[in-house]
Amino acid sequence: MRTEWVTTGSHGTVLPAGGSGQCRDGKGAGMKVLVAGGAMTPFNRRKDGSSWRDWCRDAFVGALADAALEKSSIDALVVASESDFFTLQVNPASMIADTLGLVGCRSCRVEGGGASGHLAVHVGMAMVLSGQSRRVAVVGFEAAATHLDGKTVGMLLSHSFDSWTDGFTGVSSTSIYALSAMAFMERTKATVNDLAAVAARNRQNARANPNAHLPLDIREADVAASPVVSSPYRRLDCSPLSDGAACIILSRPEDLPHTGRARVRISGTGAASDRARLGDRSDPGRFRAKETAAARALAAAEITAEAIGVAEVYDSYSGAQLQALEALGLTSDVVADERAGRFASCGELPVNLSGGLLGQGAPVGATGVAQVLATAQQLLGSFPGLNPQSGPKYGLADSHGGIATTCAVSVLEIQ
Amino acid sequence: MTQHRLTLDLCMPKGRLTPYFEALAQGKALAECCGSCDRVQFPPGGICGHCGAADLTWTALSGTAAVIHRTDTPDQAFALVRFEGAKNSAVVAVANPDVQSNRGRLVISSASAQGLTIELQGKGNEHV
Numbered sequence: 001m002r003t004e005w006v007t008t009g010s011h012g013t014v015l016p017a018g019g020s021g022q023c024r025d026g027k028g029a030g031m032k033v034l035v036a037g038g039a040m041t042p043f044n045r046r047k048d049g050s051s052w053r054d055w056c057r058d059a060f061v062g063a064l065a066d067a068a069l070e071k072s073s074i075d076a077l078v079v080a081s082e083s084d085f086f087t088l089q090v091n092p093a094s095m096i097a098d099t100l101g102l103v104g105c106r107s108c109r110v111e112g113g114g115a116s117g118h119l120a121v122h123v124g125m126a127m128v129l130s131g132q133s134r135r136v137a138v139v140g141f142e143a144a145a146t147h148l149d150g151k152t153v154g155m156l157l158s159h160s161f162d163s164w165t166d167g168f169t170g171v172s173s174t175s176i177y178a179l180s181a182m183a184f185m186e187r188t189k190a191t192v193n194d195l196a197a198v199a200a201r202n203r204q205n206a207r208a209n210p211n212a213h214l215p216l217d218i219r220e221a222d223v224a225a226s227p228v229v230s231s232p233y234r235r236l237d238c239s240p241l242s243d244g245a246a247c248i249i250l251s252r253p254e255d256l257p258h259t260g261r262a263r264v265r266i267s268g269t270g271a272a273s274d275r276a277r278l279g280d281r282s283d284p285g286r287f288r289a290k291e292t293a294a295a296r297a298l299a300a301a302e303i304t305a306e307a308i309g310v311a312e313v314y315d316s317y318s319g320a321q322l323q324a325l326e327a328l329g330l331t332s333d334v335v336a337d338e339r340a341g342r343f344a345s346c347g348e349l350p351v352n353l354s355g356g357l358l359g360q361g362a363p364v365g366a367t368g369v370a371q372v373l374a375t376a377q378q379l380l381g382s383f384p385g386l387n388p389q390s391g392p393k394y395g396l397a398d399s400h401g402g403i404a405t406t407c408a409v410s411v412l413e414i415q
Numbered sequence: 416m417t418q419h420r421l422t423l424d425l426c427m428p429k430g431r432l433t434p435y436f437e438a439l440a441q442g443k444a445l446a447e448c449c450g451s452c453d454r455v456q457f458p459p460g461g462i463c464g465h466c467g468a469a470d471l472t473w474t475a476l477s478g479t480a481a482v483i484h485r486t487d488t489p490d491q492a493f494a495l496v497r498f499e500g501a502k503n504s505a506v507v508a509v510a511n512p513d514v515q516s517n518r519g520r521l522v523i524s525s526a527s528a529q530g531l532t533i534e535l536q537g538k539g540n541e542h543v
Contacts, residue, residue, distance in 0.1 A: 279504035
């Protein structure tokens with residue numbers, strides 16, 4: 001198959017033109033993939049003695065119940081986790097298949113940094129669309145908060161970029177994101193107050209979410225008063241390291257029991273990658289691969305960004321949420337829209353009603369799965385927290401690994 | 416709860432980027448020059464960041480760099496810089512974070528032989 005390449009940007013950033021969004025996801029054939037059900041554990045710093053295997057089982061059992069399915073009906077397992085260093089479990093997919101009683105099923109593991117969970121959803125969807133599997137369980141997990149000390153986790157995550165250059169400078173993820181945010185702020189005139197508003201709002205949104213890691217009653221001033229991690233980012237601008245798991249089950253409508261409940265379809269997916277090193281990008285403040293991934297997902301869903309009524313966006317840092325919203329095409333002026341309250345829970349386009357990574361938390365492999373689950377539940381009005389008031393038809397979930405180096409976007413549609 | 420300690424003593428060949436890392440260990444900036452479009456890039460990437468060509472040759476740079484953005488942690492500083500002669504930029508550690516300057520020079524990293532580190536310099540240096 002010939003690979004097409006598209007060139008974006010004045011400096012010729014080259015991005016592959018393929019990706020799951022390019023194939024229209026079976027639109028023409030009338031093929032649909034539904035989120036049959038899903039569940040997640042609380043995202044937090046576990047102190048109850050439970051293990052990551054327990055979390056995966058809890059999420060899986062909850063998802064089966066939500067989907068009204070028996071374990072025996074699952075014929076494939078896709079596992080997402082970022083790092084075996086956190087668990088000392090190489091080949092986690094086979095171990096989780098064993099733990100969940102899915103021996104004999106097709107199983108695999110997907111890894112793409114912070115996008116691992118979301119890419120696993122895309123792989124699960126491809127399995128259903130291809131006819132390889134009828135009901136796929138996608139399980140994401142990470143034990144990032146308690147198995148290792150924070151300094152060691154930070155060192156490991158610093159190798160999420162180019163470990164031969166960036167990683168061995170000793171630079172942290174926060175510092176790389178800070179440098180990117182500074183470029184974004186210089187171009188858009190966003191201020192530290194705009195960043196703090198995102199950090200505070202997502203923590204406020206998380207207060208309604210019983211699974212959230214950081215449900216905090218804070219304001220912008222609290223963010224500004226928190227310790228500097230890497231300027232301009234302060235502690236409250238940063239998402240936490242979390243433990244937890246999430247699971248969704250994907251299937252075609254004809255392979256699911258009739259429950260009388262509405263379900264949500266994944267109507268478009270897109271993925272793309274960018275240069276790994278920030279310095280190799282024509283604009284280090286711009287998430288170009290996310291632009292491409294979003295365009296592909298929207299095209300596959302045959303809608304425009306204006307149709308999106310709710311979004312779960314990858315806010316690993318407060319500024320990253322604004323950078324993501326810009327790249328996703330959900331705003332023509334992200335700073336003006338942020339200041340006008342457009343992304344607030346009662347705004348025109350509520351963003352991160354779950355609390356996002358900043359509030360709900362970020363067990364890396366589980367994050368993208370939970371984002372897709374939250375978006376689906378918000379469209380149904382069943383998210384156990386804040387739900388959109390307008391009853392939107394379409395929602396968008398967005399994740400990335402590295403610094404928007406590996407990007408995954410999905411468009412969801414209520415049926 | 417069980418405790419485990421894992422110690423890794425990694426030995427990683429750098430393949431065709433070996434000349435770059437050997438120069439870096441001496442505090443020297445060895446860049447790639449594209450045989451197709453003449454673009455110079457530092458740090459090197461194996462393919463041209465502009466045209467995608469793979470016929471690259473090594474070329475020495477002066478090692479001086481201009482700071483584009485700088486971020487400070489409580490005890491360190493890192494910067495996005497552009498080395499003189501290069502078209503791309505690089506994330507570097509700052510060896511002397513107490514100095515405020517928009518110019519620097521590549522130095523041997525004290526933390527690792529592989530990381531890019533600059534020492535800020537030039538007139539107008541101001542101690543914070």
